[in-house]
Amino acid sequence: MNAARNPDEGEVSEAFVSELTNHQTAMLAFIRALMPGSSGARDLLQEVNIILWQKRAQFEPGTSFKAWSFQVIRYHLMNHRRRLASKGWLIFDDDLVERISPALEADPEELECRHQALHLCLSKLRPKDRALLQHRYASGAPLNDYAKVINRSAGTLKATLFNLRTALRKCIERRFQEQGIPLP
Structure with a gap:
């Protein structure tokens, strides 16, 4: 019908x-x-x-x-x-x-809050740091290839990625605390 x-x-x-x-x-x-x-x-x-x-x-x-x-x-x-x-x-x-x-099976509202917090925190990074994260997590290409392109060592990039992940985690946690959202 x-x-x-x-x-x-x-x-x-x-x-x-x-x-x-x-x-x-x-x-x-x-x-x-x-x-x-x-x-x-x-x-x-x-x-x-x-x-x-x-x-x-x-x-x-x-x-x-x-x-x-x-x-x-x-x-x-x-x-x-x-x-x-x-x-x-x-x-x-x-x-x-x-x-x-x-x-x-996280709550969709919680996922959206996480997504917004990540987006805001990513926007605060330097363009070259966002480019490194984009390469590492979206391109699927080896980190060594990217290291050669930007003329840095893979070890340096790994250390930078570690620091970026730490900074993003802290930024997201601050956003959650500011909004009164319990940390996951």
């Missing part, structure tokens, strides 16, 4: 889209936590979005969308990991994922 003939279904779809949209950041973080090192987290999120849309009639309004969607994510990623394993990829065991996944 289409939404034009049944206004209740349109309301359910609208509420569902709202829930789906509001949980994208948390869902992506959950996927990344369950598939560390995977460059395809956003692709997996899109696959999950399609599955969630197809299963939207199974979602009961008034219940936790996050819990329901995270369960769908777990099953989808188990199947995805099985496909990777069949191709010879080294992956987490399903049992391990089931044991650690409840700890990864």
Whole structure:
């Protein structure tokens, strides 16, 4: 039955889209936590979005969308990991994922606060320090290659990264304390 003939279904779809949209950041973080090192987290999120849309009639309004969607994510990623394993990829065991996944289900508001604090703290760094962090955590290229490009030793860059991580952690902790948010 289409939404034009049944206004209740349109309301359910609208509420569902709202829930789906509001949980994208948390869902992506959950996927990344369950598939560390995977460059395809956003692709997996899109696959999950399609599955969630197809299963939207199974979602009961008034219940936790996050819990329901995270369960769908777990099953989808188990199947995805099985496909990777069949191709010879080294992956987490399903049992391990089931044991650690409840700890990864952080509150979306808390994730957003962390994200905002990190963004603010990163903006306070010098451009060359942000570039080093970007290279280390986003490019996937070896640190030695970057060291050659900027004419510094890899050891110096490792020490700089250590200091940057410490400074970011302290900055984020200060932001949390200023906002009265308990530290994770």
